[in-house]
């Protein structure tokens with residue numbers, strides 16, 4: 001069974017075709033600058049072929065999907081003979097709110113649900129819904145399409161973790177609460193580390209650190225999310241590439257007053273000009289590291305701050321679960337920044353955490369595995385996250401169930417079943 | 419040596435006269451509703467005499483100080499014969515910014531410094547400065563007066579703890595950073611628990627939980643603050659009686675947009691209508707407990723949330739210091755809410771923390787001491803905070819130094835010297 005996985009933004013569309021019999025990626029690619037004068041389109045195949053067009057107009061998501069269909073069966077760059085080989089499409093959707101606690105088959109009702117959540121995630125759910133519609137126009141509505149939500153893995157959080165201590169009416173009126181994001185990544189990592197440890201996920205207390213441009217840390221006990229650092233939006237939590245994380249709310253209102261900013265302007269500053277960028281002047285961690293090596297004090301500070309905040313989150317989630325059995329690092333920085341892992345874990349020596357400096361330094365660029373010493377009381381793993389594979393697995397699971405049962409409730413699956 | 423301690427608000431003035439030879443409180447009292455139609459004025463003496471006038475106009479801080487001088491030498495309610503017995507006055511000042519890293523003798527220059535910090539703490543520094551001036555009018559400028567800052571104990575924090583990950587210019591232009599508050603309380607508690615443990619404070623990693631209407635948690639290693647939960651303002655940190663603590667900044671901007679609120683209105687909601695009040699409908703913890711006993715779900719939730727957030731802070735500060743040797747609870751709730759201490763510490767069993775339920779239940783209403791079991795790996799103490807005594811100690815120390823040395827730099831003392 002071949003599954004096409006789609007991750008759409010307002011001006012971009014990432015796609016990946018996965019053969020679910022082997023769980024191997026057949027090809028992946030990107031449409032960028034959708035709706036602009038010149039778009040970019042590319043593909044890379046499992047066997048090293050690649051194609052890129054940096055100056056092709058892509059009017060909208062529908063045009064993007066048409067390009068995808070062409071390349072998938074292309075004589076030179078294609079990986080399948082016919083589009084009918086694709087059994088299903090899995091769509092990443094950011095915000096499932098309290099409507100979608102699991103992945104679901106996309107129906108008209110599901111689309112209405114995704115639409116109803118646009119106010120909570122305007123920058124995500126709107127283009128994702130557009131992409132789903134465009135995808136159905138191109139592939140037809142007969143092809144099963146599944147929505148996999150960034151939030152749904154977090155839906156097991158208890159109220160004490162998701163309620164913000166603000167007037168209750170805002171929770172009731174506007175559904176303001178912690179939702180959490182990166183759920184598909186945390187779910188993949190949690191299952192994968194349990195597999196690597198040869199332990200059932202039900203016996204583990206996992207702290208999963210997804211550290212990229214956007215970062216979140218999640219506490220997972222017995223396979224269920226107990227708490228997570230992102231909240232109503234992906235701005236919550238700790239310092240990221242360009243985002244501040246949680247703040248003294250008076251910092252927000254104070255700056256707004258001093259600079260005479262609207263809420264949207266303030267939101268923009270805290271999302272795009274803050275975090276590592278705000279402190280050091282650099283957003284990409286490789287630039288921060290270069291500047292740190294040159295001795296720029298604010299680059300040094302930005303790293304110290306971020307590593308310190310990560311360590312504090314791990315400490316707090318150890319308390320949340322009354323212990324921790326394994327700590328994992330994933331995503332751009334988690335997988336490629338040994339300094340981060342080493343320095344953050346240095347704060348955790350009191351828990352018996354010990355990093356193997358040599359192994360840690362070597363575990364980058366696609367390597368994964370344990371980076372703690374043999375006598376570390378809590379093992380620390382680097383895991384290469386694979387949200388696309390997780391989306392494809394959910395997609396396959398739902399499609400498989402559909403084949404055997406046509407009753408409506410069977411279209412909703414529990415991720416635990418996968 | 420007798421020291422008068424003053425804690426002034428915009429419409430209130432708390433005072434306490436302390437005999438520093440014995441460190442005993444001679445009398446304490448309150449002027450309330452200053453500047454309103456009818457004020458309230460009262461005193462309680464060390465030997466049980468007390469006086470209260472609930473309907474006396476108190477025009478301003480000067481009038482309040484005049485009432486204080488009258489009652490101190492009053493034939494029936496007085497505790498001294500003559501005002502000349504008072505050797506010095508210690509004033510609590512909330513915000514010392516980065517100007518005042520220790521307690522100082524109040525000079526014209528110091529007053530200018532306090533004034534310059536008003537933008538950072540308008541509700542505090544303004545009335546405190548007014549009170550200092552009124553006090554000098556009544557007692558004369560010859561009487562040494564000392565300013566003791568809520569923030570100064572926190573001035574040892576490293577940058578990684580006090581820099582917010584927002585654009586750097588806001589730190590430079592507006593001095594937006596974490597300052598921390600309750601410093602005098604945390605300092606008192608830290609020294610007192612070291613004393614009770616018969617250990618030098620320099621050898622201890624202390625997590626001090628000041629839980630009242632306003633709450634903050636501070637990590638203190640070797641007698642120096644490493645991190646603290648309150649920040650630019652006392653709104654930062656975790657859930658309090660009516661304050662939200664730190665939030666996803668998007669929650670702030672989202673509500674502002676939905677409800678069309680100004681920054682000041684939003685600030686007010688997060689300071690006065692949030693926290694335990696926002697979740698449960700009750701601000702005073704005794705009311706929350708009553709409602710919890712009656713089974714009101716939001717009262718139950720408010721407690722769960724608060725205790726959980728406290729536990730997470732303790733976990734994060736254990737990471738900040740790479741360990742913890744003692745946990746302390748103080749202030750209204752810390753001293754009187756055994757459920758809070760028990761439930762918060764239940765999250766910390768993985769650190770070997772064990773509360774003695776019986777002793778814990780008994781340690782209320784002015785009792786203090788260890789509430790953990792004998793085999794708890796980390797002792798937990800209840801300490802009755804005494805900010806007034808701490809202010810009086812600083813005041814005495816500075817006055818003592820003044821007597822022996824007249825050089826200007828000797829007017830600044832290091833709290834470590836006390």
Ligand SMILES: Nc1ncnc2c1ncn2[C@@H]1O[C@H](COP(=O)(O)OP(=O)(O)O)[C@@H](O)[C@H]1O
Pocket residue numbers: 211212213214215241283284285286287331332333336337365
């Ligand atoms: N090989 C690498 N070495 C160091 N840092 C890397 C490497 N690859 C990616 N990163 C860092 O990871 C971050 C992006 O992470 P990523 O998970 O791709 O972000 P997101 O998915 O949130 O956009 C960037 O700061 C980048 O510098």
Ligand SMILES: Nc1ncnc2c1ncn2[C@@H]1O[C@H](COP(=O)(O)OP(=O)(O)O)[C@@H](O)[C@H]1O
Pocket residue numbers: 629630631632633659701702703704705749750751754755783
């Ligand atoms: N005897 C008590 N039993 C239970 N709670 C108490 C008791 N005394 C005070 N409190 C609680 O402590 C809180 C006030 O704490 P306090 O430290 O006085 O606050 P602050 O100084 O920040 O105004 C209130 O919520 C109150 O209910």
